[in-house]
Amino acid sequence: MSADHDDHHDPSPPAGRALRLGVGGPVGSGKTALVAALCRTLGPVLRLGVVTNDIYTTEDADFLRAAGVLAPDRIAAVQTGCCPHTAIRDDIAANLDAVEELEERLGPLDLVIVESGGDNLTATFSRGLADRQIFVLDVSGGDKVPRKGGPGVTGADLLVINKTDLAEHVGADLTVMSRDAAAVREGRPVIFTSVRQVPEVYAVAAWVRGVVEAWAHDRDHQHPQVAPRPAGVAAPRPAPVPRPDDR
Amino acid sequence: MNAALLLLADSRLPAGGHGHSGGAEQAVRTGAVTGLADLAAFLRGRLATAGLAAAALAAAARELAAGPAADAAAWRELDAEADARTASPAQREAARAQGRLLLRGARRIWPAPVLDGLAAALPRGAHHPIALGAVSAAAGCSGGEAALAAAYASITGPATAAVRLLGLDPVGVHRLLAGLAPAMEDVARAAGSPAAWAALPAHTAPALDLLAEQHLRTEVRLFVS
Numbered sequence: 001m002s003a004d005h006d007d008h009h010d011p012s013p014p015a016g017r018a019l020r021l022g023v024g025g026p027v028g029s030g031k032t033a034l035v036a037a038l039c040r041t042l043g044p045v046l047r048l049g050v051v052t053n054d055i056y057t058t059e060d061a062d063f064l065r066a067a068g069v070l071a072p073d074r075i076a077a078v079q080t081g082c083c084p085h086t087a088i089r090d091d092i093a094a095n096l097d098a099v100e101e102l103e104e105r106l107g108p109l110d111l112v113i114v115e116s117g118g119d120n121l122t123a124t125f126s127r128g129l130a131d132r133q134i135f136v137l138d139v140s141g142g143d144k145v146p147r148k149g150g151p152g153v154t155g156a157d158l159l160v161i162n163k164t165d166l167a168e169h170v171g172a173d174l175t176v177m178s179r180d181a182a183a184v185r186e187g188r189p190v191i192f193t194s195v196r197q198v199p200e201v202y203a204v205a206a207w208v209r210g211v212v213e214a215w216a217h218d219r220d221h222q223h224p225q226v227a228p229r230p231a232g233v234a235a236p237r238p239a240p241v242p243r244p245d246d247r
Numbered sequence: 248m249n250a251a252l253l254l255l256a257d258s259r260l261p262a263g264g265h266g267h268s269g270g271a272e273q274a275v276r277t278g279a280v281t282g283l284a285d286l287a288a289f290l291r292g293r294l295a296t297a298g299l300a301a302a303a304l305a306a307a308a309r310e311l312a313a314g315p316a317a318d319a320a321a322w323r324e325l326d327a328e329a330d331a332r333t334a335s336p337a338q339r340e341a342a343r344a345q346g347r348l349l350l351r352g353a354r355r356i357w358p359a360p361v362l363d364g365l366a367a368a369l370p371r372g373a374h375h376p377i378a379l380g381a382v383s384a385a386a387g388c389s390g391g392e393a394a395l396a397a398a399y400a401s402i403t404g405p406a407t408a409a410v411r412l413l414g415l416d417p418v419g420v421h422r423l424l425a426g427l428a429p430a431m432e433d434v435a436r437a438a439g440s441p442a443a444w445a446a447l448p449a450h451t452a453p454a455l456d457l458l459a460e461q462h463l464r465t466e467v468r469l470f471v472s
Contacts, residue, residue, distance in 0.1 A: 054469070081266040081470045082411040093263035093348040094471070 018049070018109035019215040020099060021208065022088060022130030024152055027118030029138040030162040032063060033195045034204065035115050039070040041205040046110040046212060049102040050075045051095060054084055054117030076102050084117030092129040099129075111212050121150035132211050134204070138163040139172040146181040154184045158191065158207055165194040251357075251386040255379075256396045258403065263348035267341060268408030268470040269293065269401065270455050273462035275412045279454075283416075286409050287423050290402040294430055296452035298401035300332045301376040302438035303447045305397035306390040308380025312361045319368035322377070328444045329374035335456035337463040339374070341472035347372030349382060359385035375400075395435035402427060408470060 023031050032052075039048060050070060065072045076098040080087035087095055099112050114130060116123065125133045135156035137145055140163055146153055153159060159181055167174050174192065181190045191203045258264060271289065274280040280289050308325060311317050333339045350373065354362045365373055365381045373381070376397050383393035406424055410417050438448065459472060 079266050079468055079471045081268065081408060083265055086265050090259065091261040091263060091265055093261055093351055094266050094344075097263070097344075097348055097351065 016108075016219070018047075018103060018112045019212050020129065020131045021111060021113050021211070022116065022125035022133035023113055023136060024088065024116040024119065024123055024125060024133060024156070025136035025160075026120060026138075026141060029118070029136045029141065030193075030195050031115055031118070031136050034134075034136055034160060034162065034193070034201065035113055036064055036066075036069050037195050037199050037201040038113065038205055038208060039064070041200050041202070042111070042208060043070055046209070047106070047108065048074060049099070049106060049109050049112040051078060051098045051102065051112065051114045052076070053078050053080050053087055053095070053115060074102070074106065080117055084119045085123040088114070088116045088125045088129060089123065090126075092126050095129055110216065111208070121145070121148065121152055124151045124155060131215065132157045134158045134160055136160045136162055139167045139174065139177065140170045142170075143172040143174070143176045144180075146177050146184065149184045153181065154186075156188070157211070158189050158204070159185060160191050160193055160204060162193045162195055164192050165197050249388060249392060252383075252388050252392045252396060254356075255383060255386055255388060256399050258407065260349075260352065262352045263345060264400065264404055265407075266471045267345060267404055268412075268472060269297075269405040270458040270462065270472070271405035271408040272412060272468065272470045272472075273458040273465065275409065276465065277458070277461070279458075280409060280413070282413070283419050283423060286406065286415070286420065287426075289409075290406060290423070290427060291430070292452060293405060293455065294398060294402050294427065294434055296450040297455055298398050298431075299434050299438060299448050299450050301379075301397040301401050302394035302434050303442075304329050304332070304374065304376035305380040305383065306394040306439045307442075307444060307447060308377045309383045309388070309390040309393035310380075312365070312381040312384035317361050317364060317381075319364065322365050322368040322373065325444060326369055326373050326377055328447060329377055332447075332449045332451070333374070334451060334453075335459040337459040337472065338456065340463075341459070342374040342376075343369075343372035344471065345372075345375040346378035349375060349378045353378070353382040353385065357382060357385040361385060391435055391439040394438040395431065398431045398434040398438070402431070412469070 023035055025031050035050060042048060048070060050064065052075060064070060064075055078087060078094050078098050095114055102112060103109055133156050135152035139161060161177055164174060178190065189207065193201055193204060195201060254260065271280060274289055280286050311321055311325060330339060333342060350362060350366050362381055362385050379397055380393045383396065403424060406420050409415055410420050462468065462472060
């Protein structure tokens with residue numbers, strides 16, 4: 001197991017391991033649905049593993065394990081003792097252990113997704129755990145959320161704004177959300193989704209593939225000290241017409 | 248004075264401890280712990296049983312780690328002593344997970360060949376007190392300090408879990424812990440005197456064993472143990 005490994009170097013040696021992608025965001029924004037959608041779309045083309053945090057019920061776990069999403073042995077669960085942000089930021093030991101156990105047991109992987117338990121706007125992943133991170137908001141939280149910012153909204157490598165199908169019902173202005181997000185994110189990408197309506201999440205999946213390919217390229221070409229940005233996925237500025245890119 | 252002991256015992260040490268409740272989650276669920284008075288009894292019981300055994304194992308591991316005999320066979324033998332004092336398989340699993348995570352961090356925080364040797368001898372993880380004792384040696388703590396850290400960890404983790412699960416007044420809970428400070432020191436003193444491993448304290452708490460087993464079989468769990 002992980003304790004066998006030489007653990008003296010920094011926790012993010014790119015050589016020989018999968019890209020670790022954190023998926024965080026507030027409770028109910030659609031993190032699990034997005035992860036399931038990514039598994040469905042990317043599972044056939046990438047070697048995938050998933051670490052979930054704070055799956056409360058077998059119902060949630062079954063949601064991920066449902067046929068066609070991901071084999072049960074590719075999903076590991078971590079309990080965070082009521083502190084989801086601690087497990088992804090301050091004390092990442094249990095999540096690292098779970099990630100390494102998956103990689104060791106399943107052989108080489110391309111991508112390990114770590115899904116945070118639902119938390120607040122300040123929760124972000126430690127760089128010691130996640131190489132890249134997605135922050136998931138939904139429109140029903142109100143269209144002012146992107147303006148409020150917070151480390152997740154401003155700093156995540158990709159901001160996903162989900163449940164666009166609800167916008168008209170909750171009075172959320174997607175144009176406002178798009179403009180505000182672009183203003184605080186300095187060009188980092190934003191993708192609008194309706195995972196319920198477009199479960200393939202094409203645009204998000206394409207972004208993830210780009211990131212994984214850039215990571216693999218860097219890993220295989222041994223560029224020293226390079227922290228690659230995903231090529232070709234920078235957000236247009238100003239933000240595009242705010243309809244779900246995944247339609 | 249030893250600042251390393253403070254670092255080692257600090258709940259902010261990134262070693263996965265925040266995910267463990269030491270049976271407190273299940274005790275809350277079953278109604279055995281509902282408030283400060285119940286919690287005090289729970290912690291006293293835990294300290295006098297699992298806490299004392301853990302403290303003694305930690306002191307023994309510290310002694311082994313600081314000496315010349317710390318080879319793989321010795322680590323496995325001491326770990327087997329920990330197994331023998333841990334009746335519940337769920338508790339064994341939890342103790343190994345915590346030991347593995349502690350060692351994972353400590354090998355980078357206090358690099359030492361003895362920690363590499365322990366990790367290699369027990370790749371699935373040493374029991375937490377064993378890892379704690381070895382890390383104490385690497386960090387420059389004495390056997391008594393290792394025992395004190397183990398006694399402290401045996402009740403502060405569950406106490407914090409109870410604060411989170413029951414919404415208890417955190418100051419009230421810390422006052423309770425402060426009241427237990429002399430008992431923690433007593434346990435560390437009792438544990439710190441070197442003994443043949445077979446003669447190390449083997450106090451058990453069947454109720455804790457049962458809570459651990461029930462916890463593992465519960466669908467909704469916020470803590471690992």
